[in-house]
Amino acid sequence: MPIIPKDNPHGIIQAFAPMVFRLAFARTRIRADAEDICQDVMLRLFRKSYTLESEEHLRHWLIRATVQRASDLFRSSWRRRVLVTESVPEIATHDIEDTPLSRALDQLPEKYRVVVHLHYYEDYTTNEIAGILGRKPTTVRTQLVRARELLKTELGSERRQEYV
């Protein structure tokens, strides 16, 4: 059944804004940035008269838009200037609970975080992630394998038993 976001903005926000926010947060690790991205993506959906084929199609559209917007944010010269002048760990961890996993995710390269989140939280397979993000399945698998290795290293041998 086709979905016209403009016909039900309240329902769409309630159903999908948390997903967009979590994905944006997984990528940026900063709450304020995640809110900015979430707002931009959701409002972009209502700015034009989109008609999406299904709920899954809408979900994929939102994921792609979120990843794209987050990449734009990371590429922006303003952000690069801020990251050079400010303390990165302080920014990255000031507004989330300090857990071993959180610290490990902070150390993970940004491009791996999206793949990890889509696989472990949204339950997408590597092929599905590749389809959504327009990447090769082998690239996604490689990123996931490298991310797992880095996370294992970061989480340390004493915690590995809990996570693996």
Add this chain to the structure above:
Amino acid sequence: MFKDVYRREFSNIQPDELFLERLNDAAVRMSSNGHRSISRRLGILVAAILVLLLSATAVAVVQGKLLHSKIAGSGAEEFAEQVQDIHVADASDGFSLMIDEVV
């Protein structure tokens, strides 16, 4: 399992209620503005067409009047005004001449 830990950690990460409320308001406003803007655009288009039609009619009327006056001016009435009748008559010789001369 890593997946369980990851899911548990991210389940706690939620957007603020206030943020969602504002986002919702903005989305509702934007959606209804979209509908309004379509009717507004249609209104502007119709108004523009009407203005163009009125302008074209006014130009046509003015040009028609000008043309009419030009035609009238270069026609018989004006020509007749420029023609002076000259009558030459010599009664003694029984000769009579009438010349319509353009002055």
